[in-house]
Amino acid sequence: MSGKLVAGFIVVVTLIFGIVLYYTQVYAYYDRVNAEEVSFTMVNISTGLAEPIIADDIEAIDGTSSPIRFRACFTAGMSSPTMQETYVAYPEPTPLNAPGWFDCFDAQEIGTDLEDGQAVAFLSEKNIHDGVDRVIAVYPDGRAFAWHQLNEKFNDEGSEPIQ
Known part of the structure; x- marks a missing residue:
């Protein structure tokens, strides 16, 4: 009888641990960001400086546990062809x-559309955090998506060995 009790206890503890782990990965480390707290820039081709861009209907999330947790969906105030020239x-x-609950951002779809040329990616801010760039993908209809991604500092070719 005590073997069943121990096995049951192990199953219950494992189930609770799994629920807590799932919650922390999907919800606990992300916070919604107020639209008023988010601004976007893009680096001008001719000056090399970041310039503010118009962004409407902003939905964004971020997390303090990692510099690459930022994601945003918005409408850009400029057409994609104009942006490509600028x-x-x-x-x-x-x-x-x-995370699945942030349903305006579909990384697979955005990635496929970037590969197919249906969207264009721009440098928003170089080294927004050490070794991390902010990238913005813009569609011809003005839909835009932003995220943080590791830059060349952390690529296999560009990284230095850890000592």
Whole structure:
């Protein structure tokens, strides 16, 4: 009888641990960011400086546990062709997955559309955190998505060995 009790206890503890782990990964480390607290820039081709851009209907999340947890969805105030003439394109955009409850951001779809040329990625801010860039993907209809991604500092070719 005590073996069943111990096995039951192990199952219950494991189940509770699994629920807590799931919650912390999907919800606990993300916070919604007020639209008024978010502003976007893009790096101008001719000056090399970041300039503010118009952004409406902003939905954003971020987390303090990692510099790459930022995700945002918004409407850009400028057309994609105009942006391509004005701002620096981002060479290897890789949108990172967002938690399922942040349903405006679909990293797989954005990534596919970037590869197919249906969207264009721009450098928003170089080294927004050490080794992390903010990237913005813009569609011709004005939909835009932003995320943070590791830059060349942390690429295999560009990184220095840890000592």
